[in-house]
Amino acid sequence: MNAVLNISAYKFVPLADAPALRERLLERATALDLKGTVLLAGEGINLFVAGAEAAVRDFVATLRADPRLADLAPKESWSATQPFRRMLVKVKREIIRMDQPQIRPDFSHDGGRAPAVPAATVRRWLDAGRDDDGRPVVTLDTRNAFEVDCGAFDGAIDWRLGKFSDFPAALAxxxxELEGKTVVSYCTGGIRCEKAALLMRAAGLAHVYQLEGGILKYFEETGGAHFHGDCFVFDEREALASDLNARRG
Structure with a gap:
């Protein structure tokens, strides 16, 4: 029986009080017997947490009680066992490292994030091979090479990244190769393709989008059409199939 609720979520929003927020969240997560990782930075929050359903939902309510995180919308999956070994809450320079300080998404105001395309639209575009304006569509994987090897969109562009901070050099x-095409960047849950899409826009590519919610949301809403293999995840489940159940582990 899958009794452990797993959630992942991120939001780019200014968090000037990240150190103090760290203490509050660690105390609450520990009291609820949750395990996983929460990353905090001046640019926002990124989290992967698992535990009993009631405890996880209590923790989400705690997060949403902060007005800056009121619209946090975690993606959910279930597992038979706890996939994390401990609870970590860390303050970092970036919640996802790119080493491009000028690329700073901000969900707190209109125009502060990369244009996003919902899963159903991406599936429709991939069915046709073109977007609604007739422009050729390509998917661009912003994950590390070993993640891509676990599973990817059919025909996805893969620059064999060793780490996400390699993306700017690969783009240069x-x-x-991307000129004249509609580019849909994607990753596991959305955080890497968020920054990647903004960097591509800053580089002058006009028709660049991110896959809203990443692969996990795409699996949830489409069943994984046009995707072969599994989605690598950074916990003891190792990979999720298109039904969001663990393939191994």
């Missing part, structure tokens, strides 16, 4: 080397 391959930018010409």
């Amino acid at each position: 080397a391959h930018r010409a």
Whole structure:
């Protein structure tokens, strides 16, 4: 029986009080016997947490009680066992490292994030091979190479990244390949393709979007059409199939 609720979520929003917020969240998560990782930075929050359903929902309510996180919308999956070994809440320079300080998404105001395309639209575009304006559509994987090897969209562009901070150099080397196309960047849950899409827009590529909610949301809403293999996850489940159940582990 899958009795452990797993959630993942992120939000780019200014958090000037990240150290103090760390103490409050660690205390609450520990009291609820949750395990996982919460990353905090001046640019926002990124989290992967698991535990009993009531405890997880209590923790989400705690997060949403902060007005800056009131609209946090975690993605959910279930597992038979706890996939994390301990509870960590860390303050970092970036919640996802890109080493491009000028790329700073901000969900707190209109225009502060990358344009996003919902899963159903991406599936429709991939069915047709073109977007609604007739422009060729390509998917661009912003994950590390070993994650791509676990599963990816059919025909996805894969720059064999060793780490996400390699993405800016890869874009500089391959930018010409993307000209004249509609580019849908994607990753596991949305955080990497959020920054990647903004960087591509800053580089002058006009028709760039991110897959809203990443692969996990795409699995939830489409069943994984046009995706082969599984989605690698950074916990003891190792990978999730298109039904969001653990394939291994």
